[in-house]
Amino acid sequence: LNNNLPIENEDGSFTNYNLGNSIQNANTHNINSTFNMETLYKHIGLTKKKTRASTKRATPGALGKDGKPSAKTAQNGTAKKGAGSKILDGAIDLLTAVKRIQINYTENNGSFLPGYLRTPGFIGTFKPTLGYTFGSQRDIRDLAARNGWLTVFPDFNQQYNETTNRILDISADVELIKDLNIDLTGGRTYSENTTQNFRVEDFVDANGNPGSDGVLDYNPLITNSFGNFNISTALIKTSFGKSDENQSAAFDDFRTNRLVVARRLARNFYGNDNFAVDDEGYPLGFGKNSQAVLLPSFLAAYKGTNPDKISLSAFRDIPIPNWQLKYTGFMKMKWFKKRFKRFSITHGYRSSYTINQFRTNLDLNPGDLQPGVAYADQANFNDVVDQSGNFKNRTIFSNVNLEEQFSPLFRLDFEMKNSVKILAEMKKDRILSMSFDNNLLTEIQGKEYILGLGYRIKDLRIRSKLAGPKQVIKSDLNMKADVSVRNNKTIIRYLDIENNQITQGQTIWGLKYTADYAFSKNLTAIFYFDYTFSEYEISTAFPQTTIRSGFTLRYNFGN
Numbered sequence: 001l002n003n004n005l006p007i008e009n010e011d012g013s014f015t016n017y018n019l020g021n022s023i024q025n026a027n028t029h030n031i032n033s034t035f036n037m038e039t040l041y042k043h044i045g046l047t048k049k050k051t052r053a054s055t056k057r058a059t060p061g062a063l064g065k066d067g068k069p070s071a072k073t074a075q076n077g078t079a080k081k082g083a084g085s086k087i088l089d090g091a092i093d094l095l096t097a098v099k100r101i102q103i104n105y106t107e108n109n110g111s112f113l114p115g116y117l118r119t120p121g122f123i124g125t126f127k128p129t130l131g132y133t134f135g136s137q138r139d140i141r142d143l144a145a146r147n148g149w150l151t152v153f154p155d156f157n158q159q160y161n162e163t164t165n166r167i168l169d170i171s172a173d174v175e176l177i178k179d180l181n182i183d184l185t186g187g188r189t190y191s192e193n194t195t196q197n198f199r200v201e202d203f204v205d206a207n208g209n210p211g212s213d214g215v216l217d218y219n220p221l222i223t224n225s226f227g228n229f230n231i232s233t234a235l236i237k238t239s240f241g242k243s244d245e246n247q248s249a250a251f252d253d254f255r256t257n258r259l260v261v262a263r264r265l266a267r268n269f270y271g272n273d274n275f276a277v278d279d280e281g282y283p284l285g286f287g288k289n290s291q292a293v294l295l296p297s298f299l300a301a302y303k304g305t306n307p308d309k310i311s312l313s314a315f316r317d318i319p320i321p322n323w324q325l326k327y328t329g330f331m332k333m334k335w336f337k338k339r340f341k342r343f344s345i346t347h348g349y350r351s352s353y354t355i356n357q358f359r360t361n362l363d364l365n366p367g368d369l370q371p372g373v374a375y376a377d378q379a380n381f382n383d384v385v386d387q388s389g390n391f392k393n394r395t396i397f398s399n400v401n402l403e404e405q406f407s408p409l410f411r412l413d414f415e416m417k418n419s420v421k422i423l424a425e426m427k428k429d430r431i432l433s434m435s436f437d438n439n440l441l442t443e444i445q446g447k448e449y450i451l452g453l454g455y456r457i458k459d460l461r462i463r464s465k466l467a468g469p470k471q472v473i474k475s476d477l478n479m480k481a482d483v484s485v486r487n488n489k490t491i492i493r494y495l496d497i498e499n500n501q502i503t504q505g506q507t508i509w510g511l512k513y514t515a516d517y518a519f520s521k522n523l524t525a526i527f528y529f530d531y532t533f534s535e536y537e538i539s540t541a542f543p544q545t546t547i548r549s550g551f552t553l554r555y556n557f558g559n
Contacts, residue, residue: 017153020117023128026110027135035101046096048089093177100173108165109137114158115151115200116144137162141198145218150200152216162194164227170319179329185232185350186319192227196220225395226359232319233353235404237304239428243443245491245500250301251441255495257297257307262286265293265312269371269391278389285381289495290390291397291436298434298441299353302402314355314397324348339417346411351404355397364392402432421454421480441493448486455479460517475518484510489537505537526552 041047118127126133128140128149141160144150167189174182203217238250259281266275266283276284286293292312300310330336330343369384369391386392406428415421427448434441457477489505511531518524530548 018117018151019153019156020115020151021119022112022114022158023116023132024110024112025132025135026108027137028109029105029107031103031105033103035103037096037098037100041096046092048092097174097176098172099175102169102171104167104169106165106167108163109135110163111137112161113141113144113150114160115153115156116149117151118149141218145200145216146203148216150216150218152200154199156199157197159195159197161196164190164192166190168319170321172321177329179332180325180327182323182325184321184323186321187230187232188317188319189230190227190315191229192225194223194225196223222362224360224362226357228357229315229355231316231353232322233303233316233351233402234320234322234349235302235304235351235402236349238302239404239406239430243445245489245502248443248493248500250304251443251493254298254301254441257300258282258288258293260307261297261300261310261312262288262290262293264308268312271371284389285385285391287388287390289388289439291393292391294434294436294439295397295400298400298432299402302432314358314395314400316353320351322350341415341417343414344412346408346413348407349405350407351402354401354403356399356401358395358397361393361396364394368392369394397436399433399435399437401434403430405429415454419456419458421452421456423450423452423454423482425450425452439495441495443491443493445489445491446486448484450482450484452480452482454481462517462519473519477515477517479513479515481511481513484508484512486510502537506541507535507537509533509535522556522558524554524556526554528552 116128120127128144129136129138131138132140141150168187170184170186172184174184176182198221199219200216201219203215241249243250262282263286265286267273269285278284278287280288282288282293295314296310296312297307299305300307303310324346325348326344326346328342328344330345331340336343363386364384384391406426409426409428411423411425413423425448427446427450429446431444432441433444456479459474460477462473462475463471486508487505488508490503491500492503493500509532511529513529514526516524516526528548528550530546532546534544536543
C-alpha cells in the first residue's frame with residue numbers, strides 16, 4: 001500500500017510523510033469451573049454415620065403364627081439414634097449444605113494502534129514484539145515511538161484504542177434441609193473502551209531539554225474512556241419501607257447521608273478535619289449536589305447501610321448473591337399426602353446495581369486536582385471546581401440504577417386429589433434511577449397479585465364427527481383461569497424541594513381462561529378468553545378495556 005502523503009513546506013518544497021498501517025491484537029481468558037461439593041465431603045469423611053441394627057435371637061414365644069419374628073421383635077431389632085447422633089447429623093447437614101458451586105469468568109482485551117510503519121517480515125508474526133503477537137496487552141506505544149515505528153505526521157488524527165470486557169457469573173446449589181432447594185446466583189460485568197489521540201515528536205525530558213538526535217517520544221493528547229458496569233447486590237433492608245408520593249423513609253435517609261459522606265470525602269482529600277464549609281455546613285468542593293457526594297449517599301440509603309462505612313467508589317468488586325428457593329417437603333407429611341398430589345412454596349429475589357455509562361471528564365486535566373492541596377488561591381480553586389462550586393470529577397456518571405425484583409415474593413402451587421389446581425402468587429419490584437444531570441430520583445414501583453384455578457374433568461363424553469365418523473369421544477377437559485391485579489407507579493423525587501410527583505402509572509386487572517379438549521391423539525380444540533382493564537394514575541389518561549376470545553384447533557401430523 002502507498003501510504004505516503006506529500007506535504008508542502010513554507011519554502012515550496014515537499015515532505016513525504018508515511019502514514020503507516022494499523023495493527024491490532026486481542027486476547028480472551030475463560031474460566032468455566034464446577035465444584036461437586038458432595039464428592040469433597042465424602043473424600044474428607046464429612047458424612048452421616050449409618051445406624052447399625054442390633055442382632056437379637058428371636059425366642060419361640062416371639063415368633064408369629066407364620067414362624068417369622070413378630071413386628072414388635074423386628075422393631076426391637078433396630079437401633080435408634082441417640083440425641084448426640086442427631087445433633088451431630090444436624091451439624092453435618094449445615095456444614096454440607098452447599099452441594100455444587102459453579103464459577104464462570106470471561107475476559108476480553110484488545111488494542112488498536114494506527115500509524116505503524118513496519119511491515120511483516122518473512123514469518124510476519126514477531127513484530128512489533130513477540131508478546132504483542134500472542135495477545136499481550138503490555139503498552140508498546142513508547143517502545144514503538146522510540147524505535148521510529150510510528151508515523152511523525154504532525155496532523156495525524158487516527159486514535160489509539162483499548163477495550164476491556166470482564167464478566168463474572170457465580171452460582172451455587174444449597175440444601176439446608178431436606179426438600180428445600182436454594183439456588184444462589186451472583187455476577188459482575190465491567191466494560192471499558194479507551195481512545196487517545198497522539199503525536200510522535202522529538203524526545204524532551206522533564207526539564208525541557210531535548211534528547212539525542214533521532215530519539216522520538218510518544219506524546220498523548222486527548223484521552224477519553226467510556227463504559228458501563230453492573231453487579232448483583234441486595235436492597236432487601238429497604239424493600240418494605242414506606243415509600244409513596246407523600247413520604248419515603250429511604251429518600252429521607254438519602255438527603256441526610258449527604259452531609260456525612262461529604263465530610264468523609266473532605267477528610268480523605270485534605271487529610272484532616274480543618275477545612276472550610278459553606279453556609280449549610282458542607283465542605284467547600286463537596287457540596288450537597290456533588291456527584292461524588294450523591295452516589296455513595298444514594299447507595300447507602302437504599303441498601304440500608306451506614307453512610308460512615310459505605311464505599312466511596314462507584315465500582316464494587318464483590319457481587320452479593322441473589323436467590324431462588326423452593327420447598328416441596330410438605331408431601332412427606334401424612335395430612336398433605338392424603339389430600340394433595342403436589343404442594344410447593346417458591347420464593348425468589350434478584351437485585352442489581354447498574355451504571356449505564358461512565359466517561360472521562362475532559363474538562364479536568366489529570367494533574368489539576370491534587371489531594372491535600374488547600375486551594376487557598378481563589379484563582380486555582382476556580383480551575384478545579386464546576387459552576388456549582390464542587391470539585392470536578394475525573395469520571396462522569398450520567399445516571400445509576402438500582403433494580404429489585406421479588407419474583408415471586410411467594411408462590412403457593414398445589415394440586416388436590418380431586419384434580420383441583422390452585423396457584424396463589426405475589427410479585428413485587430422497584431427500579432430506582434438517579435440522574436446526575438438534573439439531580440432527580442425516579443422511582444418505579446410495581447406489585448402484582450395472581451390467583452389461578454384449574455380443574456380437570458376426567459373422561460368427558462362428547463358426540464362429534466371432528467375425529468372421523470360420528471362417535472362418542474371420551475377425553476379429559478382441562479380448564480384453567482387466572483385472575484391478576486398489577487399496580488405500577490412512577491414517582492419523581494426532588495432532593496431539595498418537597499414536591500414529589502406521580503408522572504405515570506396504572507392498575508391493570510386481568511382475567512384469562514383457557515379450556516382444551518383432545519378429540520383424538522392428534523386433534524385438540526382450545527377455547528380462550530382474555531380480559532384486561534387498565535385504570536391510569538394520572539387524570540390525562542383514560543381507562544382502557546381489551547377483550548380477546550376465540551377457538552383454536554390444533555392438529556399434530558406427527559405420531
